Amino acid sequence: MAQYKMHLLVCGGTGCRASQSEEILKTLNAEIKNLGLENDAQVVMTGCFGFCEKGPIVKIIPDNTFYTQVKVEDCAEIVREHILKGRKVKRLLYEDPETKKHIEDSKHMGFYQKQLRIALRNCGFIDPENINEYIARDGYSAIAKVLGDMSQEEAIDLIKKSGLRGRGGGGFPTGLKWEIALKNKADQKYVVCNADEGDPGAFMDRSILEGDPHSVIEAMAICGYCIGASNGLVYIRAEYPLAIKRLQIAIKQAREVGLLGKDIMGTGFDFDIKLKFGAGAFVCGEETALIHSMEGLRGEPTVKPPFPAQKGFLGKPTNVNNVETLANVPAIFNKGADWYSKIGTEKSKGTKVFALAGKINNVGLIEVPMGITLREIIFEIGGGIKNGKKFKAVQTGGPSGGCLTEKHLDIPIDYDNLLAVGSMMGSGGMIVMDEDDCMVAMAKFYLEFTVGESCGKCAPCRIGNKRLHETLEKICAGKGTEDDLDYLQNLSRVIKDTALCGLGQTSPNPVLSTMEHFYDEYLAHVRERICVAGQCKALKLYTIIADKCTGCTACTRACPVGAITGEKRQPHVIDADKCIRCGACFDKCKFSAIHVQ
Amino acid sequence: MNKIKSLDDLRKMRLDLENGMDIREKSNSPESLVQIRVAMATCGIAAGARTVMNALIEKIEKEKIPAVVTQGGCMGYCYAEPTIEVRVPGKDPVVFGNVDAKVAAEIVDKYIKKGELIDGVIPTNYQTINEQK
Numbered sequence: 001m002a003q004y005k006m007h008l009l010v011c012g013g014t015g016c017r018a019s020q021s022e023e024i025l026k027t028l029n030a031e032i033k034n035l036g037l038e039n040d041a042q043v044v045m046t047g048c049f050g051f052c053e054k055g056p057i058v059k060i061i062p063d064n065t066f067y068t069q070v071k072v073e074d075c076a077e078i079v080r081e082h083i084l085k086g087r088k089v090k091r092l093l094y095e096d097p098e099t100k101k102h103i104e105d106s107k108h109m110g111f112y113q114k115q116l117r118i119a120l121r122n123c124g125f126i127d128p129e130n131i132n133e134y135i136a137r138d139g140y141s142a143i144a145k146v147l148g149d150m151s152q153e154e155a156i157d158l159i160k161k162s163g164l165r166g167r168g169g170g171g172f173p174t175g176l177k178w179e180i181a182l183k184n185k186a187d188q189k190y191v192v193c194n195a196d197e198g199d200p201g202a203f204m205d206r207s208i209l210e211g212d213p214h215s216v217i218e219a220m221a222i223c224g225y226c227i228g229a230s231n232g233l234v235y236i237r238a239e240y241p242l243a244i245k246r247l248q249i250a251i252k253q254a255r256e257v258g259l260l261g262k263d264i265m266g267t268g269f270d271f272d273i274k275l276k277f278g279a280g281a282f283v284c285g286e287e288t289a290l291i292h293s294m295e296g297l298r299g300e301p302t303v304k305p306p307f308p309a310q311k312g313f314l315g316k317p318t319n320v321n322n323v324e325t326l327a328n329v330p331a332i333f334n335k336g337a338d339w340y341s342k343i344g345t346e347k348s349k350g351t352k353v354f355a356l357a358g359k360i361n362n363v364g365l366i367e368v369p370m371g372i373t374l375r376e377i378i379f380e381i382g383g384g385i386k387n388g389k390k391f392k393a394v395q396t397g398g399p400s401g402g403c404l405t406e407k408h409l410d411i412p413i414d415y416d417n418l419l420a421v422g423s424m425m426g427s428g429g430m431i432v433m434d435e436d437d438c439m440v441a442m443a444k445f446y447l448e449f450t451v452g453e454s455c456g457k458c459a460p461c462r463i464g465n466k467r468l469h470e471t472l473e474k475i476c477a478g479k480g481t482e483d484d485l486d487y488l489q490n491l492s493r494v495i496k497d498t499a500l501c502g503l504g505q506t507s508p509n510p511v512l513s514t515m516e517h518f519y520d521e522y523l524a525h526v527r528e529r530i531c532v533a534g535q536c537k538a539l540k541l542y543t544i545i546a547d548k549c550t551g552c553t554a555c556t557r558a559c560p561v562g563a564i565t566g567e568k569r570q571p572h573v574i575d576a577d578k579c580i581r582c583g584a585c586f587d588k589c590k591f592s593a594i595h596v597q
Numbered sequence: 598m599n600k601i602k603s604l605d606d607l608r609k610m611r612l613d614l615e616n617g618m619d620i621r622e623k624s625n626s627p628e629s630l631v632q633i634r635v636a637m638a639t640c641g642i643a644a645g646a647r648t649v650m651n652a653l654i655e656k657i658e659k660e661k662i663p664a665v666v667t668q669g670g671c672m673g674y675c676y677a678e679p680t681i682e683v684r685v686p687g688k689d690p691v692v693f694g695n696v697d698a699k700v701a702a703e704i705v706d707k708y709i710k711k712g713e714l715i716d717g718v719i720p721t722n723y724q725t726i727n728e729q730k
Binding site: 003004005006007009061062063064084085086087105107125126132133135136137138140141144147148256257258259265266 | 623635
């Protein structure tokens with residue numbers, strides 16, 4: 001490889017590409033060529049840096065300068081000032097929201113200081129379309145070690161010792177899963193990578209596949225050796241075109257150098273990977289539904305047992321692991337089980353990737369050791385709540401999880417602690433809510449999602465969730481009664497106990513957890529018909545304060561339904577029956593005469 | 598591309614590839630490395646800072662010295678360009694003036710490796726706002 005003095009890393013994740021990072025890359029290259037610096041500086045497209053809030057990101061190595069929100073027009077300045085003359089472009093540096101100071105390099109950014117990147121170790125560091133960069137960072141040395149000096153049992157034992165648990169949601173011990181698959185004898189077995197990421201707001205699997213596809217390929221091959229399978233399948237949703245493209249390139253490159261295919265590295269071990277595309281159904285993230293979808297059947301779950309490890313794809317023993325779980329595997333073999341098991345809490349080892357979304361300053365992707373608190377994640381890494389509002393709750397685990405409130409902020413996060421407080425780890429989406437978010441409306445939002453995604457096979461999920469959603473709609477519309485609250489709780493419990501698969505069994509969780517922590521809000525909706533957060537439109541009451549109204553008629557003209565009447569220069573009135581609570585009058589009034597309740 | 602036919606092949610391939618990634622690996626842990634900053638403003642470049650920087654990078658690369666070379670702006674010592682600032686972990690930064698390729702090699706051999714100062718040290722007479730308490 002050629003020696004460059006500087007590397008310019010440009011984020012090539014989906015988020016940054018949407019704001020022109022490809023053009024930025026081209027322009028940087030053109031500028032460098034213009035100034036004759038092509039032997040000094042190399043421009044590299046990498047995976048996601050995680051700091052999506054401020055994309056597109058350009059990072060300059062070796063001084064770790066972290067440029068944010070770079071535009072194509074900025075490229076000339078970056079090259080002329082920074083690359084040629086060594087002067088950082090101040091205005092593009094990240095500004096600390098509290099101190100208002102520009103931060104010179106990424107090592108000093110609060111966003112990165114608490115992070116520990118294992119699954120994301122190569123994201124934002126290597127070019128995902130270049131196998132050489134992966135190999136240069138110890139890539140494929142884990143599979144080499146496994147094939148060279150370990151028996152199947154030894155390798156599985158190492159994973160068991162590391163304490164790695166499934167990152168897709170359930171947290172099943174990975175080593176144990178592999179062991180069961182190994183013990184089930186068959187002429188053919190399958191390794192499946194579950195890349196059907198469906199939680200609203202979660203994008204860790206996509207980012208790993210986009211930023212470091214080889215780590216997943218390597219881990220699948222290791223798993224193949226451990227359980228005795230020569231076929232790997234990646235079930236990925238077709239709506240992830242960039243992840244698919246990078247994965248395809250990576251598989252092709254691995255085949256070309258003989259790291260996939262027949263007789264890998266002369267050890268007699270055969271392994272190859274195929275992609276299977278899903279149409280983006282949430283239920284297909286459930287492993288039995290996923291397998292049916294891959295077989296060309298309807299994406300519907302079946303009762304377990306038989307578990308996929310006994311009877312999976314085409315009736316053969318199948319091991320299904322999530323993308324993030326797999327991305328940890330090569331690092332564990334390279335650094336050892338002891339190293340990994342020292343990170344995290346007693347029962348949840350290692351790190352977890354979280355996607356921060358909602359009303360938080362630093363929207364993005366982070367990886368933190370298990371046992372970190374929500375407070376550290378939200379206020380230190382996440383930079384706190386947007387616009388200085390007050391923190392209200394955070395939804396973890398997506399539609400299957402629950403909400404956590406102020407009093408949970410200092411609980412060390414791991415699988416068991418989250419379950420104990422009525423939420424779950426899930427795939428790692430974290431949606432942060434502030435004082436303007438109504439918790440009833442939030443539960444309604446998730447139920448709407450579940451109703452849309454329910455496969456319809458079992459009645460509790462198909463009909464029960466629909467009824468839950470209708471009741472929540474009724475409450476949000478100001479027509480709910482206290483009986484409805486009991487109904488919600490009873491029905492939720494029935495669905496939890498009787499639904500067929502994980503999706504149905506967990507779908508009432510948002511209702512139950514919001515009712516547990518915010519029962520007052522539910523009561524206010526049905527008793528006083530008030531939405532404290534002011535989000536439920538139907539519960540808003542717009543009135544005009546006669547003393548303040550000058551009769552300017554601005555509101556009359558703004559009202560789209562003609563609900564406001566009154567003489568010129570006389571106080572106006574709003575007809576509550578006609579009013580659609582759009583707030584147009586409120587925005588228009590110059591005299592603060594409109595009162596909202 | 599050559600096929601990787603054995604575990605040794607992979608090891609060899611990695612050794613060949615490592616150099617290219619070295620700069621990025623080093624940037625991951627800057628505080629534990631010797632940091633050399635070459636002043637690369639117009640005056641520095643005109644006085645030959647680029648040659649100095651190249652010489653430093655080659656030497657560090659060849660002798661596998663745990664150091665990272667970055668470029669900085671004008672430090673104000675225009676009378677003594679090219680200038681370089683060397684930060685050895687745990688020590689105060691030292692600025693050397695009138696550096697050429699030969700002096701650069703000497704700085705690496707004597708100061709960085711053995712901790713001996715050589716001629717041409719510019720006494721630090723400034724504080725940066727980062728250092729102010």
